[in-house]
Each structure stands twice: as structure tokens, then as C-alpha cells.
Amino acid sequence: MSALDQLFLIAAVTAVVPMVIGNTRFGGWVMTLLYAGQAAVVFEMRAVSYGGETISATPNFVVLGQQIHWAYDALSWFFALTTVGSALFASWYASGEWGRRYREDGYNLRLFHTAMAANVFSMLVLLGSNDLLSVFMGWELVSWASFLLMAARGGAAIRPALRYVVYAMGGAMALMMGLAILYVETGSLQLGAIMAAAPGFSNGLVWLLAMSFGVGFGVKMGLVPFHLWQAPAYAETAAPGSCFFGAITARMGLFGIILILVKLVGVAHMAETGIPWVQFSARDLLAWVAALTIIIPTYTALRQHDARLLLMWHGVGQGGYMLLGLMVGSALGSAGGLLHIFNYATNQLILLMAVFAVIHRTGTADLNKLGGLLVRMPISFVVLLVGIIGLAGLPPMNGFVSKWMVYRALIADGSPLLFLAAIIGTLGTILSVYKLIHNIFLGQLRAEHEQIREVPWSMSIPMMLAAAVVFFTGYFPGVALDWVAAVQASVGLPVIAHTLGGVPLPNGGLNMIAVVSVLLFGFAVGAVIFFLLGGRSVRVHQLDNYAGGHFLTAATRYQYSNIFYPGLFRLLAPVYRNTFVWLEAGLVSVVDLASMGARGLCRSRHPAFYILLGFVLTLAWVIK
Amino acid sequence: MDWKVLLVDLVLMPLVAFAVGLVMVLMLRKVNARIQRRIGPPFFQPLYDILKLFGKQTQISHGVIHDIAIVMLLGGFIASETLLPVPGMDGLAKQGDLLVLIYLLMVPTLGMALGVGQCANPNGSIGISRALTSMLAYDIPLMVVVVGVAWHYGTTSLPEIIALQQQAGVSGWGVTSMPLLAVAGIVSIHMMLGKEPFEVYVAPAEIATGPMVEISGKYLGGLFVTQCFQLYTAGVLFTTLFLGGGENWLSFLVKIFAVLFVPIAITVVFPRFKVEEGVAWGWKWPTTIGLVGLALVFF
Numbered sequence: 067m068s069a070l071d072q073l074f075l076i077a078a079v080t081a082v083v084p085m086v087i088g089n090t091r092f093g094g095w096v097m098t099l100l101y102a103g104q105a106a107v108v109f110e111m112r113a114v115s116y117g118g119e120t121i122s123a124t125p126n127f128v129v130l131g132q133q134i135h136w137a138y139d140a141l142s143w144f145f146a147l148t149t150v151g152s153a154l155f156a157s158w159y160a161s162g163e164w165g166r167r168y169r170e171d172g173y174n175l176r177l178f179h180t181a182m183a184a185n186v187f188s189m190l191v192l193l194g195s196n197d198l199l200s201v202f203m204g205w206e207l208v209s210w211a212s213f214l215l216m217a218a219r220g221g222a223a224i225r226p227a228l229r230y231v232v233y234a235m236g237g238a239m240a241l242m243m244g245l246a247i248l249y250v251e252t253g254s255l256q257l258g259a260i261m262a263a264a265p266g267f268s269n270g271l272v273w274l275l276a277m278s279f280g281v282g283f284g285v286k287m288g289l290v291p292f293h294l295w296q297a298p299a300y301a302e303t304a305a306p307g308s309c310f311f312g313a314i315t316a317r318m319g320l321f322g323i324i325l326i327l328v329k330l331v332g333v334a335h336m337a338e339t340g341i342p343w344v345q346f347s348a349r350d351l352l353a354w355v356a357a358l359t360i361i362i363p364t365y366t367a368l369r370q371h372d373a374r375l376l377l378m379w380h381g382v383g384q385g386g387y388m389l390l391g392l393m394v395g396s397a398l399g400s401a402g403g404l405l406h407i408f409n410y411a412t413n414q415l416i417l418l419m420a421v422f423a424v425i426h427r428t429g430t431a432d433l434n435k436l437g438g439l440l441v442r443m444p445i446s447f448v449v450l451l452v453g454i455i456g457l458a459g460l461p462p463m464n465g466f467v468s469k470w471m472v473y474r475a476l477i478a479d480g481s482p483l484l485f486l487a488a489i490i491g492t493l494g495t496i497l498s499v500y501k502l503i504h505n506i507f508l509g510q511l512r513a514e515h516e517q518i519r520e521v522p523w524s525m526s527i528p529m530m531l532a533a534a535v536v537f538f539t540g541y542f543p544g545v546a547l548d549w550v551a552a553v554q555a556s557v558g559l560p561v562i563a564h565t566l567g568g569v570p571l572p573n574g575g576l577n578m579i580a581v582v583s584v585l586l587f588g589f590a591v592g593a594v595i596f597f598l599l600g601g602r603s604v605r606v607h608q609l610d611n612y613a614g615g616h617f618l619t620a621a622t623r624y625q626y627s628n629i630f631y632p633g634l635f636r637l638l639a640p641v642y643r644n645t646f647v648w649l650e651a652g653l654v655s656v657v658d659l660a661s662m663g664a665r666g667l668c669r670s671r672h673p674a675f676y677i678l679l680g681f682v683l684t685l686a687w688v689i690k
Numbered sequence: 691m692d693w694k695v696l697l698v699d700l701v702l703m704p705l706v707a708f709a710v711g712l713v714m715v716l717m718l719r720k721v722n723a724r725i726q727r728r729i730g731p732p733f734f735q736p737l738y739d740i741l742k743l744f745g746k747q748t749q750i751s752h753g754v755i756h757d758i759a760i761v762m763l764l765g766g767f768i769a770s771e772t773l774l775p776v777p778g779m780d781g782l783a784k785q786g787d788l789l790v791l792i793y794l795l796m797v798p799t800l801g802m803a804l805g806v807g808q809c810a811n812p813n814g815s816i817g818i819s820r821a822l823t824s825m826l827a828y829d830i831p832l833m834v835v836v837v838g839v840a841w842h843y844g845t846t847s848l849p850e851i852i853a854l855q856q857q858a859g860v861s862g863w864g865v866t867s868m869p870l871l872a873v874a875g876i877v878s879i880h881m882m883l884g885k886e887p888f889e890v891y892v893a894p895a896e897i898a899t900g901p902m903v904e905i906s907g908k909y910l911g912g913l914f915v916t917q918c919f920q921l922y923t924a925g926v927l928f929t930t931l932f933l934g935g936g937e938n939w940l941s942f943l944v945k946i947f948a949v950l951f952v953p954i955a956i957t958v959v960f961p962r963f964k965v966e967e968g969v970a971w972g973w974k975w976p977t978t979i980g981l982v983g984l985a986l987v988f989f
Contacts, residue, residue, distance in 0.1 A: 493829055601747055
């Protein structure tokens with residue numbers, strides 16, 4: 067029994083166990099132990115990421131005379147690590163008080179645990195795909211498991227979940243088309259055989275593949291213009307499920323793109339498909355889609371006043387950095403894109419856990435109804451702070467390293483406009499995450515939140531541990547860069563030369579150990595200057611404040627929160643035109659009209675006659 | 691790298707920055723005074739101000755983050771100064787490039803924003819909202835400049851950018867080979883300093899000095915020290931990118947003071963823009979000039 071067999075087995079067991087004990091008091095803890103077991107097996111398989119052999123699973127069957135089986139290489143391992151890690155933290159978070167409250171509120175905890183484990187299992191299966199058929203099977207499993215988890219909470223979660231299903235089906239059609247094209251062209255289902263044939267693909271074929279797989283997998287990633295479904299669907303999911311979705315699920319789309327477009331077709335091959343005269347290649351198309359995916363969702367996030375939606379919109383936008391880095395295709399750029407998958411997952415995980423901690427205590431995610439919680443929930447504040455620094459991509463957190471690599475690669479590649487697009491996204495992120503932390507934790511504490519306490523240890527320990535990962539993989543990015551380099555080698559990209567501290571380049575590199583150390587040194591000096599010199603400071607009450615001659619009382623709302631950046635929005639108002647929402651609504655109307663037509667036909671006096679007539683005419687046309 | 695040299699650099703570089711920055715603050719106030727036909731403050735006035743603020747008896751704190759904000763402000767700038775090469779000292783400039791420096795300079799901004807947020811005064815929060823919006827105005831042209839400069843020199847390492855310019859002489863300085871980018875650079879650096887006409891986020895008559903509304907005593911003293919660092923960083927950054935850095939300390943000081951004189955001279959005679967006017971202006975003029983300059987560098 068190989069390690070991969072063990073992983074699949076334990077993941078399957080994890081999905082079955084909660085059907086029995088999911089509703090019990092210790093159910094959540096058992097689940098967490100099972101995820102820890104999965105993590106242990108993934109750790110046992112680590113050799114695959116340090117030059118070891120690919121690990122195969124035993125189950126297999128034969129279709130069209132070709133063997134279908136599953137195996138893990140460095141790429142699968144990297145994604146599996148992130149997936150199982152996210153699930154472990156999310157499940158731990160759900161184990162104690164959160165799960166108890168969820169059950170008391172009348173939700174089905176058994177369904178939640180089962181759905182979550184089904185997601186992990188299906189994703190692990192997808193990651194082991196070795197041929198076109200298992201890619202499609204894994205893909206559909208992931209899609210339906212996602213729907214199950216989204217809809218598990220019922221109520222407001224149902225509509226966005228159904229919207230997701232429509233998008234996912236559209237994506238699956240495009241994916242099916244791409245897979246069919248590949249099979250017809252090469253006569254093989256095996257990825258290895260297709261890869262061998264790929265250098266002979268014509269330009270037209272590469273364009274066709276880039277389009278069909280770009281749409282198929284792009285829907286899951288929320289690439290523009292398929293970005294509308296993701297944020298509401300993920301935000302309405304039950305808290306730990308939402309954390310898990312936000313961290314990793316959407317990246318399955320990126321996994322698909324890496325597997326098919328990067329590994330099989332190759333970035334260099336896509337870059338050679340320039341249309342004559344304009345020199346615009348399939349790679350350029352995907353890079354620009356990625357750039358738009360950075361900008362549009364980020365500036366949509368800036369307008370949100372629900373903390374969950376704000377973060378989820380950023381999640382869509384951050385996917386753009388990953389794809390953009392990969393499409394640069396150089397060792398530095400693709401390493402930045404890949405590293406950002408891991409870094410972003412850790413960031414988003416702690417951000418969402420902190421936000422859901424606030425919701426757990428206050429019952430609201432409305433950024434206009436919170437404020438000043440820092441003094442009541444200091445641990446959640448620190449975790450959120452680490453998360454926003456990481457998400458905004460500032461030193462010393464890990465998000466900075468991956469974004470720096472993408473920026474640096476875009477400069478070296480000579481793509482100033484894509485570089486600027488990435489920068490514009492980052493600036494928007496900084497504005498937006500400051501609003502997030504300000505409106506929740508800073509400013510005035512509301513009278514109704516005076517008695518609030520920090521969340522219990524069952525929730526705050528996983529938050530703090532994950533935040534520590536964000537810091538340490540920023541301090542020592544070489545740990546994760548080892549895995550990334552192995553992924554690059556396994557998918558045929560140039561491999562990044564790196565050290566424990568970062569990327570040494572002759573013309574401007576990065577050593578995070580030095581940068582973070584000097585930052586800590588600066589903080590230490592600053593602390594000495596501030597705390598040891600000068601008089602002692604006196605702590606005052608929040609209402610002991612300048613108010614232009616008025617007295618402040620607890621009844622005075624003294625918090626600035628609504629429309630946080632009015633000047634910017636006055637300037638940008640003409641740009642926000644809801645074009646994509648309008649397009650989606652238009653599409654829905656067209657489908658509605660068609661269905662009305664079909665209904666009208668069925669209600670006519672002789673529906674059978676018309677259907678028969680249509681059938682005969684079609685048959686005549688086909689035969690002719 | 692020899693650790694003794696490094697240690698000396700780590701201590702000296704921020705100290706030099708602070709000392710030079712004090713003189714720059716003095717220059718700002720002197721120029722302002724002379725234009726208003728006043729004499730202006732004596733030489734050591736900036737230092738006296740800091741000592742006075744730190745020595746005040748009443749020090750009002752609005753909470754832990756309010757305190758930590760000042761630590762982050764000072765710490766972020768102290769760290770940044772070690773990435774900014776000066777004659778004879780490279781510090782950590784080989785460990786982190788231009789992009790690292792620019793992002794490291796955002797750490798103090800974030801610290802300030804957090805601290806002001808905890809003060810729970812809407813005037814302060816409005817000030818931060820305006821300051822971050824202004825950041826969107828100047829960082830886009832600044833990044834246009836960064837990508838142009840990096841492409842032109844083929845490196846983002848600051849010591850290398852300096853070395854390349856000094857080898858080529860004045861004709862190889864950024865300001866002669868990329869004049870449009872230099873214009874965009876000086877304008878965005880001026881906007882970054884947050885002086886008139888881009889000081890809408892302090893706007894004393896309107897939002898009661900904005901971020902500084904609840905800040906006094908040694909907190910304000912910390913801000914004062916930060917201003918020294920900020921002026922110094924602005925001058926050195928432009929000198930490094932466009933004026934060949936410093937061949938020796940004399941030419942270095944002449945260059946950074948000359949650079950800083952441009953925004954100061956503009957500042958003292960201008961009223962202020964509204965925040966959206968500032969952003970629109972930043973995206974219209976320096977960005978356009980920068981993009982034209984960028985096109986010239988690339989083609």
C-alpha cells in the first residue's frame with residue numbers, strides 16, 4: 067500500500083466518519099485528528115518534493131483500452147500540502163465552541179463536516195490526475211462537493227450556490243471541449259503521451275486549447291469575466307468552510323491551468339503563437355486576463371461593506387497575481403506565481419478566521435456596525451493585522467516575497483504595463499485592508515460591544531498558529547521556495563535559484579532574513595527611543611477626545627466608517643458601471659426568453675405535432 | 691560582508707539620516723520664513739522642538755497600538771535608511787533592492803494609520819482616508835518612474851544604479867538620459883512628502899490637523915523625527931535614481947539639498963488641492979509625463 071493509497075484511504079474515511087459522529091460533542095475533534103492524519107501522510111510523502119520518485123496509487127481501471135490511474139508528483143504534493151493544511155486549521159477552528167453554536171442555532175453540523183471532508187477528498191483525487199479522464203472526473207467531484215458545502219447552511223447561501231452551479235456547468239462544458247480536442251488530436255488520454263505530442267501542436271490549436279481550458283478552469287478561479295459568482299458564494303458558506311474555500315478551493319482552477327497549459331502545452335509554446343502584425347499571443351491573452359482579474363475585483367472589494375465579501379473579492383483578485391506570474395514564464399515570475407498560491411492561502415485563512423471570530427462574538431460582518439474591538443479581542447486583532455500586511459504584500463510577511471518576485475520578473479521581462487497593473491492592484495488592496503481593520507478593530511467601541519470577550523482557545527490557537535506560518539515563511543521564504551522549485555522542475559519550467567532568505571540576483575535580489583532582521587532592529591531602536599526617553603504616558607478613555615468644543619458621551623456615534631474613501635469614489639464613480647453584472651443579467655434574460663418560448667410551445671394545442679415536425683425536419687437536414 | 695562594517699553601517703546610516711533631516715526641516719522653515727519676510731528659527735530649533743516634545747510632562751496615550759504606531763514609524767524609517775546607499779556606506783542595499791525599499795517605506799505609513807485609528811477620533815480617520823487616497827495618487831507615477839529606471843539601467847539594485855551613473859559621468863545621469871522620468875519623479879516625490887498643494891490630509895482648519903488631532907508630547911516628537919527621515923529619504927532617493935548618487939559627502943549633500951529645494955519652494959507658495967483633485971492631478975500630469983518617458987526608455 068503506497069503512501070498515496072494511505073492518503074486517499076484516510077481522506078475517504080474522513081468523509082465517512084462525520085456521517086456517524088458529526089453531530090456529537092467530540093465529532094469536530096475527531097475530524098481534526100483525521101485531518102492531522104492526512105497531514106502526517108502528506109508530510110511522509112515529502113520526498114516527492116525533494117527530488118524523490120512520483121508516488122502512484124493502486125486503484126486503476128481501463129477505458130478505451132487505456133489505463134486510468136492516479137499519482138502524485140511535486141505539483142500535486144504542493145497543492146495537497148496547502149489543501150490539507152487549510153482543512154486542518156479550518157476544522158480545528160470548528161471543533162469547539164463554533165461547532166456547538168452552529169448546532170444550537172439549528173444548522174446541520176453532520177452535513178457540514180461531511181461536505182467539508184468530501185471537498186478535501188475530491189480535491190486530493192483531482193490533484194493525482196494522470197490522464198484526461200481522471201482530470202474530468204476529479205473536476206466534477208470538486209465542483210459538486212463545493213456546491214454541497216456552499217449550500218449546507220441553507221437560507222441565504224442557496225442562491226449564490228445555485229449561481230455557482232450554473233457557472234461551473236458552463237466551465238465544465240468548455241473543459242470537456244478542451245479534453246475532447248486533445249484526445250482527437252493525439253489519440254491518447256495519458257498526459258505523458260500528450261505532452262510528448264505537444265511540441266507539434268499548431269498555433270491555431272494552441273489558441274483553441276488556451277481558450278477552452280482558460281474558460282474551463284478560469285471559471286473556478288473567477289478570472290474576469292467569470293468573476294461574479296465567487297465572492298457571494300464563498301462568503302455565505304459556514305465559517306470554517308468559507309475559510310477553506312477562500313484559502314485553496316478556487317486554486318484548483320489554477321492547478322488545472324498549470325497541469326494542461328503550463329505542463330503539457332508550455333508557456334514558451336503559448337508565447338510563440340503571436341497573431342501576425344499585432345504580435346499578441348495566447349500567453350499575452352492570459353496575462354492580460356490575469357491583470358484585469360487583479361484590478362477589477364480588487365476595486366470591487368474596495369466598495370464592499372461586508373467584511374466577508376471584501377475578503378472574498380480580494381481572493382478573486384489575488385488569483386490574478388498567481389496566473390500573471392506563471393504567464394511571465396521565467397524562473398522568477400513562475401516561482402512568484404506558485405509561491406503566491408501557498409502564501410495567499412495562509413493569508414486568506416487567517417484573515418477569514420479573524421473576521422469569522424468577530425462575527426462569532428458580535429453577530430455581524432457589517433463594517434458600519436463595528437469598531438474599537440481591539441481592546442476586547444486583541445488576539446483576533448493581531449491575527450487580522452498579520453493577515454492584512456500579508457495580503458497587501460508589505461514586508462515582513464510572506465505575501466511580500468511572492469509579490470516582489472512577480473513585480474521583479476515583470477520588470478526583467480520588459481512588461482511595464484503589466485507591472486503597473488499589478489501595482490495598481492496592490493495599492494487598492496492596501497486601501498481596502500486598512501478600511502477592514504479600521505472599521506472592525508480601531509476607532510470607537512460601540513456601547514453594545516462593551517461586554518464582548520475574545521474567542522475561546524479552540525478558535526484562537528489555530529488562528530495564531532497559522533499567523534505564525536505567515537510570519538516565518540516571510541522571514542525564511544526559502545522553505546517554501548524549495549517546494550516551488552520542485553514544482554517548476556516537474557512541470558518543465560525554468561527552476562529558480564534560491565537561498566533560505568530569498569532570491570539572490572546579481573542585479574537586485576532579495577534576502578528576507580536581512581530585510582526582516584533590520585526591520586526588527588529598527589523596531590527595537592524605535593521602542594527604546596519611545597518607551598525609555600521622555601515622560602511616562604497616561605492612558606485615557608476613548609471619549610476623552612477632541613470634539614470641537616463638544617462633550618462626548620457613549621450615546622455619541624464618533625466613528626468614521628461609511629464610504630471610507632469618498633474622494634476616490636467621487637473620482638472613480640464613472641468607472642463603476644456594473645458592466646459585468648449587466649452582461650450577466652442580459653444573458654439570464656436571453657435564457658429566460660428561450661425557456662418561455664419552449665414553455666409556450668408545450669402549452670400549444672398540439673405540442674406533439676410540432677415536436678414531431680421539428681424532429682422530422684432536423685432528420686431530413688441531417689440526412690441530406 | 692564583514693559584520694563589523696555592517697554594524698557600523700546599521701548605526702551610522704540612520705543617525706546621519708536623522709542629522710541631515712534636522713537640517714532639512716530647518717531649511718523648510720527658513721525658506722518659508724524668508725518668503726514671508728520673517729527671519730525664521732535659529733539653527734538648532736528643530737532639535738529643541740524634539741527635546742521639548744519628549745520632555746513634556748503630560749503624555750496622552752489612547753492605547754497600546756497608539757504607542758506601537760510611533761515605534762513602527764521610527765522603526766520602519768530606521769530600517770529603510772539602511773537600504774539607501776550613501777557615499778562609503780552600502781548598508782543592506784545589496785540584500786534588498788529598490789522595490790523592497792519602496793515597500794518598506796509603507797510600513798511606517800501603516801503604523802501611523804493604525805495608531806491614528808486607535809485614537810477613535812473621526813478627524814484622524816478622515817485624515818488617514820485622505821492620506822491613503824493620496825498614496826494612490828503619487829505611487830502610480832512613482833512606479834512608472836521605477837519601472838522606467840529599472841529597465842534603463844537593467845537593474846533594481848541601488849548601488850549598481852549609482853555605479854552605472856558614476857561610470858558614465860553627467861551625460862549618463864538619469865536626469866540627462868531620462869529627463870521626462872526625472873520630472874515625473876520629482877513631482878511624485880513632492881506629492882509623497884504631503885506638502886502643499888497635496889496636504890489635504892492634515893488640513894488644520896477643516897479636520898483639525900487630521901491624523902495628528904490626538905497626537906501630542908513625545909508622540910508628536912516621534913512624528914517630528916519621522917519628518918526628518920522623510921525629507922532625507924525623498925532627497926536621497928531622487929539623487930540615487932537621477933543624479934548619480936554621491937561621489938563624496940560634499941557633492942552628496944549639495945545634491946540632496948538641491949533636490950529638496952524644489953518641492954520646498956513650490957510648497958511655500960501654494961494653497962491646497964481637494965483630495966480627488968490631487969488624485970486626478972497625480973494621474974493626469976506626472977503619470978502622463980512618466981508614461982511618455984517610459985515609452986522613450988523602452989523604444
